[in-house]
Amino acid sequence: MKITENEINQLYRDRDLPDEQLAALLETDEHDALLYRLADKVRREHYGDKVYVRGLIEFTNYCKNNCYYCGIRCGNHAVERYRLTKEDILSCCEEGYGLGFRTFVLQGGEDPYYTDDVICEIVSEIRQKYPDCAITLSIGEKPRESYQAYFDAGANRYLLRHETADPQHYAMLHPESMSLENRKRCLFDLKEIGYQVGSGFMVGSPYQTTENLIADLRFLQQLSPDMIGIGPYLTHADTPFADKENGSFTLTLRLISVLRLMFPYALIPATTALGTIHPLGREKGLQAGANVVMPNLSPVSVRKKYELYENKICTGEEAAQCRGCLERRVESVGYRIVTDIGNVNR
Ligand code: 5AD
Ligand code: FES
Numbered sequence: 001m002k003i004t005e006n007e008i009n010q011l012y013r014d015r016d017l018p019d020e021q022l023a024a025l026l027e028t029d030e031h032d033a034l035l036y037r038l039a040d041k042v043r044r045e046h047y048g049d050k051v052y053v054r055g056l057i058e059f060t061n062y063c064k065n066n067c068y069y070c071g072i073r074c075g076n077h078a079v080e081r082y083r084l085t086k087e088d089i090l091s092c093c094e095e096g097y098g099l100g101f102r103t104f105v106l107q108g109g110e111d112p113y114y115t116d117d118v119i120c121e122i123v124s125e126i127r128q129k130y131p132d133c134a135i136t137l138s139i140g141e142k143p144r145e146s147y148q149a150y151f152d153a154g155a156n157r158y159l160l161r162h163e164t165a166d167p168q169h170y171a172m173l174h175p176e177s178m179s180l181e182n183r184k185r186c187l188f189d190l191k192e193i194g195y196q197v198g199s200g201f202m203v204g205s206p207y208q209t210t211e212n213l214i215a216d217l218r219f220l221q222q223l224s225p226d227m228i229g230i231g232p233y234l235t236h237a238d239t240p241f242a243d244k245e246n247g248s249f250t251l252t253l254r255l256i257s258v259l260r261l262m263f264p265y266a267l268i269p270a271t272t273a274l275g276t277i278h279p280l281g282r283e284k285g286l287q288a289g290a291n292v293v294m295p296n297l298s299p300v301s302v303r304k305k306y307e308l309y310e311n312k313i314c315t316g317e318e319a320a321q322c323r324g325c326l327e328r329r330v331e332s333v334g335y336r337i338v339t340d341i342g343n344v345n346r
Helices: 005-014 019-026 032-047 086-098 116-129 144-153 167-173 180-193 210-223 249-262 272-277 281-287 319-332
Strands: 050-053 055-060 103-108 134-138 157-159 196-203 227-232 336-338
Touching: 005 019, 005 032, 005 249, 019 210, 019 249, 032 249, 050 319, 055 086, 086 103, 086 116, 086 319, 103 116, 103 157, 116 134, 116 144, 134 196, 144 180, 157 227, 167 180, 180 196, 180 210, 196 210, 196 249, 210 249, 227 249, 227 272, 249 272, 249 281, 272 281, 281 319, 319 336
Parallel strands: 050 336, 055 103, 103 134, 134 157, 157 196, 196 227
Antiparallel strands: none
């Protein structure tokens, strides 16, 4: 099947297309220029030239999970593991606050060392010190009660990618102990509790088909998250997927545009993975409809150890350098970083 410009205009107008047309659109590069143009138009209608920043603090690379694609999976004994203390995390926040960050994203592997009490203690202290900031957690699958406790302690947002919305595909990427069903349960619990939720998936993960991607888009319609993060799958030598190829850069950009057209209000980051696969990846991502960047606030001493995939960028730079670098990059393509907390305007 072929897709026409008319149908792309239909996607722009209706924020949706039937599966067949979406599939055809994902499989051709013929309309990329038009897609980027429409996506940029929609993004400007809702967000102008604003780009939101979120300061990322990667506070532990211990993980009890063993996802086949991930460099910090528990089965990888080649990584040097680290944990940041509450004091370390607070000093990242302090530095970030000084640099204008008003959202802190605490991301880590699923590390049982940080019990619910420990997480709550960290969150409440950040909440108390920075009442004007949003606190985002990205620490994986937990029982609903834990999510509730973090929320009560002052967390507002939660990032948890669904990774793939097809249960069979999910099983090819994860060990048997994990299930798409539980991942979805987590996401809906988080929403019900009142978090602003971010989800997303990798583009070009091993065995992914166009049908899988359509399922991802349909799932996102069902979830209606505030943020949608996608990036290319990138290989890592110390995983069972060491011989699998990287995802496609252009397909990732195309999907960013499709997401912008389907979810006009979504916060869509130009991810680190996108900046890793191409030197101007994040700039191109912004031009394709993304409106968030997430500079790294982790101490330089630990950055290389949080290696989900190979050649990850920004591992040698100080927080201030990353912040400045991104500011220039964002401006180079005609957008502007804003430091307000950027609540979704709907
Ligand atoms: N390549 C690209 N993205 C990856 N992630 C994990 N491993 C990889 C990889 N090898 C992504 C997952 C996860 C997020 C934190 O990083 O989508 O949710
Ligand atoms: Fe980190 Fe450029 S954004 S060095």
